[in-house]
Structures are given as structure tokens and as C-alpha cells.
Amino acid sequence: MAFRGDATPGRYATEAMEHSGGDPGGSGEGLMSRVQEANVRAFRQKHGLLQDSDFGFAFEAFEDAVRAGGHFVAAEWVRVRAEQQAQLSAAGAAVVEADPWRVTPVGPSTLRRPAVRLPTSNVG
Numbered sequence: 001m002a003f004r005g006d007a008t009p010g011r012y013a014t015e016a017m018e019h020s021g022g023d024p025g026g027s028g029e030g031l032m033s034r035v036q037e038a039n040v041r042a043f044r045q046k047h048g049l050l051q052d053s054d055f056g057f058a059f060e061a062f063e064d065a066v067r068a069g070g071h072f073v074a075a076e077w078v079r080v081r082a083e084q085q086a087q088l089s090a091a092g093a094a095v096v097e098a099d100p101w102r103v104t105p106v107g108p109s110t111l112r113r114p115a116v117r118l119p120t121s122n123v124g
Helices: 009-020 034-046 062-069 071-098
Strands: none
Touching: 034 062, 034 071, 062 071
């Protein structure tokens, strides 16, 4: 599922905190009890979302994650998605910085083609 352009990870983090009663300090500790963490792990295992790269992009919106697995699954999804997006941004920047001269500039000299003479018919 694609990330909606009108939403931001910060918005989801705010919603997760509102719905989960989580720790506003952002430490993550106390956000979920051991039982809730086990439930989230069970949800991820049941749906084949054990890899963070899969789980982080499994939902399009916070509300979708809540409907699928509840508030604690959604809160974990917000955390994982933010990490995955940061990694994607860093990976994209590394590709661009790796070889900035790799792109061949296109100008008039590279677009010029030799003239082609089309056959003419003498109909008439």
C-alpha cells in the first residue's frame, strides 16, 4: 500500500500517542506492556509481517492499522514506518551522492541526427 501524500509520519505519531496512552517523552518505554508487545508480535507473525521493511509499509494510514490490529499494532506500525522511511531517505541520498557525474547531459549535439532523404514518387 502506498503512503498517502497528504499525511505525514508526525501526524501518525501524534495519533498513536493519543490512542495508546503512550509515553509522551518518546522513549517508547511504557508504551506497551509485555502482553501487548506479545500481541503485536503475534499479529505480525500471523500476517507475515516479521520484517520491519514489510510491516512499515503494510498500511496506508494509521486508521487502517487500527482496524487491522488495534491501537497497539498501529502504534508499533507508526514507529517502524518512521524508521523505514528514514532508511529509504538515507539510501536514496547515498545513491545520488555515490556518482553525481554518472548522468550524461543531453544537449543539441547529442540530439542531432543526420538528415534522411525520403523517396519521392512522381505521381500525377
